[in-house]
Amino acid sequence: MNTLDNTENPENGKPYSEAELRQTLLEYQAILDNASVGIVFTRDRKILRCNDRFSELFGWPKDHLVGMPTIIVYPSAEAFDEMGRIAIPVLSRGERLDTEVLLKRRDGSTFWGRLRGKAIDPADVHNGTIFILEDITEHRMAQERLLYMAHYDALTGLPNRTLLQDRIKQALSHAQRDQSQVVVMFIDLDYFKHVNDSLGHQVGDRLLQTVAIRLQKCLREGDSLARLGGDEFVLSLPVQNGSDDAALVAKKVLDTLDQAFIADGHELHMSASIGISLYPNDGTDAESLMRAADTAMYDAKEKGRNNYQFFTPALNTTAQRHLTVANRLRQALAHDEFALYYQPQVDMESGTILSAEALLRCLQPGDKAPISFGAFITIAEKTGLILPIGDWVLRQACLQLKQWRDLGYADLRIAVNLSPRQFHQPHLLATIEQILGETGLPANALDLEITESVLLQRSEDNLDTLQQLNDMGLQLSIDDFGTGYSSLAYLQRFPVHALKIDQTFVRGINQNLNDTALVTAIIAMAQSLHLEVLAEGVETEQQASFLMSHGCRAAQGFYYGEAVPAKTFTRLLRRQTAHMPGVQDSNVRRK
Numbered sequence: 001m002n003t004l005d006n007t008e009n010p011e012n013g014k015p016y017s018e019a020e021l022r023q024t025l026l027e028y029q030a031i032l033d034n035a036s037v038g039i040v041f042t043r044d045r046k047i048l049r050c051n052d053r054f055s056e057l058f059g060w061p062k063d064h065l066v067g068m069p070t071i072i073v074y075p076s077a078e079a080f081d082e083m084g085r086i087a088i089p090v091l092s093r094g095e096r097l098d099t100e101v102l103l104k105r106r107d108g109s110t111f112w113g114r115l116r117g118k119a120i121d122p123a124d125v126h127n128g129t130i131f132i133l134e135d136i137t138e139h140r141m142a143q144e145r146l147l148y149m150a151h152y153d154a155l156t157g158l159p160n161r162t163l164l165q166d167r168i169k170q171a172l173s174h175a176q177r178d179q180s181q182v183v184v185m186f187i188d189l190d191y192f193k194h195v196n197d198s199l200g201h202q203v204g205d206r207l208l209q210t211v212a213i214r215l216q217k218c219l220r221e222g223d224s225l226a227r228l229g230g231d232e233f234v235l236s237l238p239v240q241n242g243s244d245d246a247a248l249v250a251k252k253v254l255d256t257l258d259q260a261f262i263a264d265g266h267e268l269h270m271s272a273s274i275g276i277s278l279y280p281n282d283g284t285d286a287e288s289l290m291r292a293a294d295t296a297m298y299d300a301k302e303k304g305r306n307n308y309q310f311f312t313p314a315l316n317t318t319a320q321r322h323l324t325v326a327n328r329l330r331q332a333l334a335h336d337e338f339a340l341y342y343q344p345q346v347d348m349e350s351g352t353i354l355s356a357e358a359l360l361r362c363l364q365p366g367d368k369a370p371i372s373f374g375a376f377i378t379i380a381e382k383t384g385l386i387l388p389i390g391d392w393v394l395r396q397a398c399l400q401l402k403q404w405r406d407l408g409y410a411d412l413r414i415a416v417n418l419s420p421r422q423f424h425q426p427h428l429l430a431t432i433e434q435i436l437g438e439t440g441l442p443a444n445a446l447d448l449e450i451t452e453s454v455l456l457q458r459s460e461d462n463l464d465t466l467q468q469l470n471d472m473g474l475q476l477s478i479d480d481f482g483t484g485y486s487s488l489a490y491l492q493r494f495p496v497h498a499l500k501i502d503q504t505f506v507r508g509i510n511q512n513l514n515d516t517a518l519v520t521a522i523i524a525m526a527q528s529l530h531l532e533v534l535a536e537g538v539e540t541e542q543q544a545s546f547l548m549s550h551g552c553r554a555a556q557g558f559y560y561g562e563a564v565p566a567k568t569f570t571r572l573l574r575r576q577t578a579h580m581p582g583v584q585d586s587n588v589r590r591k
């Protein structure tokens with residue numbers, strides 16, 4: 001019950017005296033004037049009374065407000081009418097109004113208020129209303145910011161994945177009605193990570209912002225562009241002529257990226273790999289279309305980057321395998337399920353084991369034979385898993401060599417394969433330095449094997465890296481030599497120490513004229529360049545004799561020994577004589 005309904009003072013049961021009523025009114029006024037919320041009494045949409053906070057919120061003096069129609073606090077007559085439509089029915093039923101409304105201050109500026117209202121006397125709603133008002137502008141702004149952040153990418157201002165999915169859904173429901181098509185295009189910048197790593201994140205961010213602006217210029221009305229994070233952008237466009245329209249837009253995107261970028265004073269050249277999927281052929285919902293476009297994008301990367309590819313169902317099988325292998329590799333890393341096998345590299349004349357090539361194996365449960373890493377290398381490269389795996393291999397191989405050297409095989413060396421991504425990583429030198437420091441091995445005990453294809457990409461950067469590795473004293477070999485396109489002149493530019501003749505040519509010795517000629521030419525070329533040469537995959541005595549007669553001194557292959565676990569390799573070192581064909585004595589040099 002309302003306190004003032006009862007004219008009796010509840011403290012003594014007697015009617016209120018005039019002094020008591022005055023005291024009570026003063027108390028109420030004190031509450032009103034000290035309240036941190038605006039309080040106003042209105043009747044027939046006119047202000048009867050208000051507190052200090054209310055006048056402060058609007059910047060009007062209290063006596064100016066009293067008697068004024070409440071329209072004075074609304075930004076427009078429409079807003080005033082709208083509030084009437086919402087509030088009057090609620091209040092006249094004696095219910096509580098609770099709403100958020102945009103209000104106007106004396107100086108014309110606006111703010112968001114939370115307005116709660118109730119009839120002063122619910123038994124007589126015409127008696128007037130009391131409203132309580134709070135300024136919630138900051139709260140609203142925070143809420144709007146959160147809403148924005150939930151739907152937009154902070155760096156580029158483009159929609160993010162969530163909003164993109166909504167937009168694709170909308171585009172699909174239109175296309176379903178009009179029997180038209182929708183293209184989803186996954187755009188991934190090539191070698192963007194390299195920009196970030198070499199020039200810093202600030203330059204990377206500028207570049208992404210410029211890319212976003214350029215891509216937006218390729219859009220028409222109704223198209224959507226989003227950034228999914230990193231260097232991944234997605235375009236969705238309603239089209240009439242399916243793949244023809246998609247190809248046109250994809251070419252436009254590649255062209256726009258092809259022009260040089262200037263980011264923080266650096267001139268950069270970018271390209272992208274684009275994967276395309278089409279509704280309804282490749283999927284009927286946003287997720288499946290994005291997945292298909294993503295899969296096609298990987299295909300574009302594999303086909304040499306700077307191109308676009310359409311999704312085909314056959315790609316799915318490949319993508320599935322990639323996923324399984326990537327998971328298997330992650331698991332192997334986490335659970336220590338890798339092992340190194342070692343294959344001898346020998347001096348053909350004497351049979352001396354000169355070096356051990358470390359070859360990675362993935363262990364299998366039970367008695368199953370370990371799997372060669374060769375089957376996984378492309379996926380390890382693509383996912384970046386090669387970097388932690390490669391570090392593990394380097395460290396493990398060096399630790400093993402240290403053990404062998406400590407056993408007395410003082411001149412033994414170790415060869416480790418470096419994949420393109422490992423070779424191009426910025427921390428390569430620091431990692432190698434650290435591992436050599438930890439194991440106390442001299443740099444010339446380590447032989448890094450890189451393929452010709454590594455040299456063929458980005459040759460100036462390579463030259464720098466190779467020079468630094470060479471300066472450190474490491475040995476560098478070109479693996480699978482003959483399968484790339486290195487010319488003599490090209491090779492002369494790089495500080496490498498040895499060539500490894502690819503096993504396919506060795507296999508062709510005396511079987512295939514071309515291979516035989518090629519092997520002879522490679523040996524001669526290596527000699528003229530003062531490079532060492534090692535033949536890979538030597539399986540027969542005939543191959544060995546041919547190679548030796550043409551001046552090849554070192555070899556590796558099943559004829560000399562397969563890759564074996566470290567313990568077996570130790571036995572091999574100890575009992576070389578028994579295992580080495582054509583060797584009379586142990587030739588391993590011991591301290």
Ligand SMILES: Nc1nc2c(ncn2[C@@H]2O[C@@H]3COP(=O)(O)O[C@H]4[C@@H](O)[C@H](n5cnc6c(=O)[nH]c(N)nc65)O[C@@H]4COP(=O)(O)O[C@H]3[C@H]2O)c(=O)[nH]1
Pocket residue numbers: 343358359360361372373374375377390393417418419449479480503536537538539556557558559563
């Ligand atoms: N048929 C035949 N094969 C022979 C013979 N002699 C050696 N092989 C095999 O040929 C491969 C030689 O290694 P690769 O050319 O560096 O080729 C390696 C290398 O490219 C890659 N790989 C292996 N371990 C690593 C690693 O730790 N890091 C990196 N980045 N790549 C690795 O996987 C490839 C395959 O390795 P594996 O399966 O161990 O296979 C090895 C070896 O077992 C022979 O006489 N006949």
